[in-house]
Amino acid sequence: MILFVEDDEVIRTSVAMALERYGYRVDVAEDGLTGLERFRRGGYDLLLLDVMLPGLDGIGLCRRIRETSLDPILMLSARGDSLDVVSGLEAGADDYVTKPVDTPVLVARIRSLLRRATFASTARADDPPQTGDRLVFGDVTIDPAALEVRRGGVHVSLAPTELRLLLEFAAHPGVVLNRRTLLRNVWDYGWDGDSRVVDLCVQRLRKKIGSERIETVRGFGYKLRR
Structure with missing residues (x-):
């Protein structure tokens, strides 16, 4: 609806x-x-x-x-x-x-x-987390199987787009991802979209997981620090 x-x-x-x-x-x-x-x-x-x-x-x-x-x-x-x-x-x-x-x-x-x-919404609370599958970046822990994110042990509530964006970064740690790639893989754009949606979603994500965690590479895009 x-x-x-x-x-x-x-x-x-x-x-x-x-x-x-x-x-x-x-x-x-x-x-x-x-x-x-x-x-x-x-x-x-x-x-x-x-x-x-x-x-x-x-x-x-x-x-x-x-x-x-x-x-x-x-x-x-x-x-x-x-x-x-x-x-x-x-x-x-x-x-x-x-x-x-x-x-x-x-x-x-x-x-x-x-x-x-x-x-x-596919994360199920009754699924036991698989510790070996967790991704750790500083104080941020991502459990891709359970679709859960924690910072300093505290659960971080992410909107679906923010979660998709973080998982895209986590799949390529240390790799610079340009805005066009993020629009295609996160927003499902089959055409060039407005890069402002990427920039502002990155801003919101930084507020939740730490501004130092996602680095801006001027003229290219963003990368998740290892």
Whole structure:
């Protein structure tokens, strides 16, 4: 189930109908506060939020959702405005699309986010951890089998995209990964995407596992320090 929060009735109706033709169930809300109320009722697999909303805008709504949830969030930006895009990604959104909405692109982004969320939810609490399979980088320990990350022995809560990004780095320790590679392997982009989604997701990940753990190699990309 997708929660789509959009104040423009024409866009709200047309996008919802288009997504339903692709087999998705869609619940809609016309403003941020209503969207927050619907979200709190639970049961959604993905949140699709317009940036410009009355009452509580999409950026504020995204922040409120991220206080309690790691559900995938996709933002809609009217013009691809840099400030809107960056603000949404900094607030915790996983990705964004611009208006006017290209339905195949929107569906591709939704499918990618849902795949990441499904991947992250496959960890089962009843599976005993395999110590030999754990990856250790300083005070950060990654258990790829259980999809668990700890820092200094304390569990680190990562959104699905953040977890995929960390696992991609951990699979290539000490290797510089450029943004195009990360967009392809983490975001499932089959085309060149906006590298800002990579940069801002790296920023969020650094806050959780330590800023010194992921090194910027200027002009090339990022690498996970051994």
